[in-house]
Amino acid sequence: MNWLQKFMYGRHGTDQLNIALLVLYMILALIGQLTGLWFLYYLGFAVIIWSFFRMFSRNHEKRWAENQVFLGIWSPISSRLLSLFRHQKDKTHRYFHCPKCKATLRVPKGRGKIEITCPKCQTVFVKKT
Numbered sequence: 001m002n003w004l005q006k007f008m009y010g011r012h013g014t015d016q017l018n019i020a021l022l023v024l025y026m027i028l029a030l031i032g033q034l035t036g037l038w039f040l041y042y043l044g045f046a047v048i049i050w051s052f053f054r055m056f057s058r059n060h061e062k063r064w065a066e067n068q069v070f071l072g073i074w075s076p077i078s079s080r081l082l083s084l085f086r087h088q089k090d091k092t093h094r095y096f097h098c099p100k101c102k103a104t105l106r107v108p109k110g111r112g113k114i115e116i117t118c119p120k121c122q123t124v125f126v127k128k129t
């Protein structure tokens, strides 16, 4: 293991973008395998080469900047997906968005038609729970 530590010393290693690239590679390889589209293999190969290049790169600043750009795009998407998943799992509440300020409001399920008051902007609207 010592040779690996010596080899990786001063190199960028892995980050969120690299993990995303590996996942993208696996998706491309799987779709390529299932559909027989040869260009997906080459695209996946390019993605994995890029991932290895980033992993072994010694230019930390540039790799860090790339990762920040990726996180700027991915973070809003992932938090939206996560909240969607959480709302789907919650069987005792319903989630609504305030028509005025778009705040997410959680109300108990099974109460029929209720008047909901947004705690942020005090807008009142009626929804069926």
Ligand SMILES: [Zn+2]
Binding pocket: 098, 099, 100, 101, 102, 103, 118, 119, 120, 121, 122, 123
């Ligand atoms: Zn509101």
